[in-house]
Amino acid sequence: MQKPFFISVLISSIFLGLLIVIQFSTDKPIESNFPLHELEARDNLLKSFIDDQSYLQSRIVNLRKQIDEAQNSIALQSENVNVDLLDSLKKAVGLTELSGPGLEIILDDSSLAYREGTDVTDILLVQASDIRDTINVLNAAHALGLSLNNQRVIATSPITSVGTTILVNNSHIAPPFVIQAIGDSEAMLQRLRDENSMIDLYRRFSQSQAVFEVALKDVINVPIYNGDLQDEYINLIEE
């Protein structure tokens, strides 16, 4: 008679304890602190920076093409221009478009995930580290050129996150994250399928049902690097 009573008191008390803690330690208000117009202003500000960035990047690509044409034209008129060296250096830096067979990898958040708002679900989202790991594996398999959401990724390209926003070359990108890689497709595919090469990613993605798809492509086009190239702290050692 007393035992079921004790058990029910015990369970109710534990439940009560849980409720008390949740009630008193809730640090997020049920409704947002931000008035609607502030959220809107914030989004508009972000959008304006992102729009400016797209314009600036396309202007850089355009100027580099014009300089390319001007250089070729000068090279035809003068024998003092080492065009081959210039071209090979541009290729090494990532300033030439590339085309060839390769892989297309799609990383996307789980269908149950929220990347924005107050119900963000980190565990179900693609993280910047997932993208970095994938690109590292492709580089280790000697990819000749890489792009992420149509932006050229070079060795100095940071891939970071600020909250749930992912940035490549400090430019905002949104899911799905499409990585395109030119190179030996079979070698790259083999590395990507090796779960030991990306243990974190495989473990998290199998739990979260986030998307990781790989497709072989006959032709992939990788654009030129559209960011800034800083060199003011580097000096050449004359040989």
Add this chain to the structure above:
Amino acid sequence: MLDGLKKRMIILSITAVLLGFIIVLQIRSLQNVDELFFRDNVSNIFQEINILKEKNSALADEIEDLEKNLEQFDDQNLALDAIESEINKYKKLSGDFSVFGPGITVTLTGEFSTPWMIDLINHFFNSGAQAVDVNGIRITNQSAGFDTLPQGQIFLNGSILSEPYIFNVLGESSTLIDILELPGGVFDRLQATFPDLIIETVMKDVISIN
């Protein structure tokens, strides 16, 4: 008899409420630990806006340089100078030529893993590094992929990297250190993940990378 029962019930109830309280605290503290070990920064909208603002300013500077460069092609002599300076710039960035400059040397002694190697180098470049090498191998478009060997060693560009891991990072030393040593920044997260890892950072006026 009844009084004894009542007393026990009160004690049981208080204990159960405390137990519930402790369970929730424990779950929350474990969540905090997870966040500490998270490989990416947890940050806010103001930081995002700041990054975009700085990035746009860097892109605008690049456009200014490119426009000046393009103008020089109107005059053949100036054009040849412009091409020469472009060749020099790309020689510095390509990784095929030896370079030097100010920067920092970061030495890591102890257990370390490939994912964190990728993250750390990513942080160097994100903090303004213009050239980086690790144990004498420069990170370039041709040598950017790390492998993990079956015994856990880190493999780069045909070489096994072993501790101490020495990173030469060219760039503005004070900015690099300020960003890397931010509370909750990459060094803090690295130290939290590998408590025995020794991280030493030295600012240098001249570092050579071959």
